[in-house]
Amino acid sequence: MVTDTAISSETFVDKRGHKGPERQCVSSGQVHLKSQMIRFVEAPDGQVVPDIAEKLPGRGVWVKADRSSLETAIKSGGFKRGFKANISVDDTLVDQTEQLLKRRVLSLMTMALKAGHIHMGFDQVKSASQAEPLAWRIEASNGAAGGRGKIRVLTKAVSRELGFKETPVLGCFTSAELGAALNREDIVHAAIKKGRMAKNFDQAIGRLAGFCALIPDSWEDKPHESGNNSLHQTGDKG
Secondary structure: OOEEEEEOHHHHOOOOOOOOOEEEEOOOOOEEEHHHEEEEEEOOOOEEEEEOOOOOOOOEEEEEOOHHHHHHHHHOOHHHHHHOOOOEOOOOHHHHHHHHHHHHHHHHHHHHHHHOOEEEOHHHHHHHHHHOOEEEEEEOOOOOHHHHHHHHHHHHHHHHHHOOOOOOEEOOOOHHHHHHHOOOOOOOEEEEEOOHHHHHHHHHHHHHOOOOOOOOOOOOOHHHHHOOOOOEEEEEOO
8 A cells, every 4th residue: 555645736737827738547537637647658569668758759648647547547458448459568567657757756856966956965955944945855765863853843944934835855765866866875865946947846756656655654753744745635546
């Protein structure tokens, strides 16, 4: 069972009140914002493959970005109906999709590093937390609760003082995984600055949240961190 955190549709409404493009989910038949869905295409070998970046050629079939919707699409023949062909679905498609979604989030961190849109390390993140509202706090899944808690208190205080929503936290990557993405040996604390790049994070993390918990169950301070994800709505995805 995965308890996920999904970004609400209001996140993707622009300043003029316009929503983004929508697509129909082959699992449920319901229409959702494309930003909350995952595109799949048929590979040359007839296999269904995730198109996380939405750039692969060919006809696309869309599924709401959560584990249970994808599992239902596979079991109910949603892909065969969507592609109107007797295509093959690999047994590992759900896990493949989760791994590609994780890779997408990590690649965005690398892009944020190159663009100067990320703070790294306890001292940098602590200083930034005291000076400005942050778009995302990133904490290593194997990090200590003490340092995480100190930064959490600061971000909550600044957000409250300036009238911003509390900073959501991402904690599903290890320090080694974060370090690899950010060109360091290990990273325990990081933060994404507010701005255009943060919107890409919202979308990528919102999709990932349908497949894995953003906050590990092993964190003793999980109840305090869960409260920070005020941009999000928590639900059970099977």
